[in-house]
Amino acid sequence: MTKIVDHDQRRLLIAEATLRIIRQMGMKGATVRNIAQESGLSLGALRHYFSTQDELLNFSMRLVKERATVRINELVSIDMPLFQKVLRILLELLPTDDNKLAEMEVWFAFTAHYRSSGTTYDAQHDGVQDLVERLLHSLKESGLLRPELDYTLETERLYAFIDGIALHALLDTKRVDYERIVNVVTYHMKSICTEESFLLER
Amino acid sequence: MTKIVDHDQRRLLIAEATLRIIRQMGMKGATVRNIAQESGLSLGALRHYFSTQDELLNFSMRLVKERATVRINELVSIDMPLFQKVLRILLELLPTDDNKLAEMEVWFAFTAHYRSSGTTYDAQHDGVQDLVERLLHSLKESGLLRPELDYTLETERLYAFIDGIALHALLDTKRVDYERIVNVVTYHMKSICTEESFLLER
Structure with a gap:
């Protein structure tokens, strides 16, 4: 048993080293050699834990996604008015701090890498579309969504x-800062929710 | 004179070959060797026209931008109701056909390449932010924008x-097809314009 745990923990440490490398050097730095060095392992030892580079990269991307899922589930479990909760969850998806900016950087690098490598790419891999759908659904079920709206198109739009905001925050970090992100996301959500949703909650 | 024209034309042909390569193989295929082959030139001849790979890539990206500008200026000069014109211009920015999808692919590959290479990156290089601002400004000046809206936040949101739509059309082409793009962009623009803007125009 001990050995299995060690194996998994080592894989996690290697994935974290991979994320640091991508953050610092971009995808082109994510060579087996660099990752081995950052992990403090020999090339042979690294290959023991991940037999191919693709396997390692997929594992690292999954780590990014899992971390985001943990943060979002924490928010879901907190007791607060629904409009505020939805807003907080949407902001959690966006690069509003250095940590999340680094994750977004990894997402972008991975996506570009997989496109250019011709590997089959799953556009839903990050789970954002699914989450947005569930958030709008819960607003609708609670009667907070303005009734005259087209629900399907609102999902696509959100x-x-x-x-788009995530992309701009990544590419133009200085201009699209925390305050701007909060303002425009709040503005959009207020525009599609009934006034009662956010007025009563204050 | 003839020689200068030839030089420029040859540079254009090489840039077009570069775009074809990126479209087919992604950024990783955009090696000097592949581009020389696609252009039907020797490595030496290619270096005569572009002394570095970065110079060639920047020139090619500029070509993509110039082509989009030409298409948009054509639309601007056509006589049609403003709401329809703004809608057509916005759709021109989006990958609604194979040609524009290829340009978007190039944009994405370039952007990722420059991020990971650590080169200074100009987030406004594609001119989209500037264009969106000008379109909303013209709608506002003509009284077509709903007066209760926050103009600055509407610009950021649009x-x-x-x-975001452009990114989804690129990454999830099958789902985010022409019809879906037209529907959601029209929906958004109708939501921020007065009813007169689009009802009177039919």
């Missing part, structure tokens, strides 16, 4: 808007 | 929304 999903595009969130990923 | 810019994020357009780039």
Whole structure:
């Protein structure tokens, strides 16, 4: 048993080293050699834990996604008014601090890497579309969504808007700062929710 | 004179070959060797026209931008109701056909390449933010924008929304097809314009 735990922990440490490397050097730095060095392992030892580079990269991307999921589930479990909760969860998806900016950097690097390598790419891999759908659904079920709206198009619009803001926050970090992100996301959510949703909650 | 024209034309042909390579193989295929082959030139001849790979890539990206500008200026000069014109221009920015999808692919590959290479990156290089601002400004000046809206936040929102849709159309081409793009962009623009803007125009 001990050995299995060690094996998993070592894989986690290697994935974390991979994320640090991508953050610092971009995808082009994510060579087996660099990752081995950052992990303090020999090339042979690294290959013991991950037999191919693709396997290692996929594992690291999964780590990014899992971390985001943990943060979001924590928010889901907190007792607070629904409009505020949805807003907080959407902001959790966006690069509002250095840590999340680094994760977004990894997402971007991975996505570009997989596109250019011709590997089959799963556009839903990051789970954002699914999450946006569930958030709008809960607002609708609670009667907070303005009734005159087209629910399907609102889902598409919110999903595009969130990923667009994320992209801009990544590419233009100085201009699209924390305050701007909060303002525009709040503005959008207020525009699609009834006034009662956010007025009563204050 | 003839020689100068030839030189420029040859540079254009090489840039077009570069775009074809990126489209087919992604950024990792954009090696000097592959581009020389695609252009039907020797490595030495290619270096005569572009002394570094970065110089060639920047020139190619500029070509993508110039082509989009030409298409948009054509639309601007056509006589049609403003709401329709703004909608057509926004759709021109989005990958609604194979040609524009290839350009978006190039944009994405370039952006990722420059991020990971650590070169200074100009987030406004593609001119989309500037164009979105000008479109909303013209709608506002003509009284087509709903007066109760926050103009600054609407600009930020539209810019994020357009780039988000573009990203989804690139990454999830099958789902985010022409019809879906037209529907959601029209929906958004109707939501921020007065009813007169689009009802009178039909």
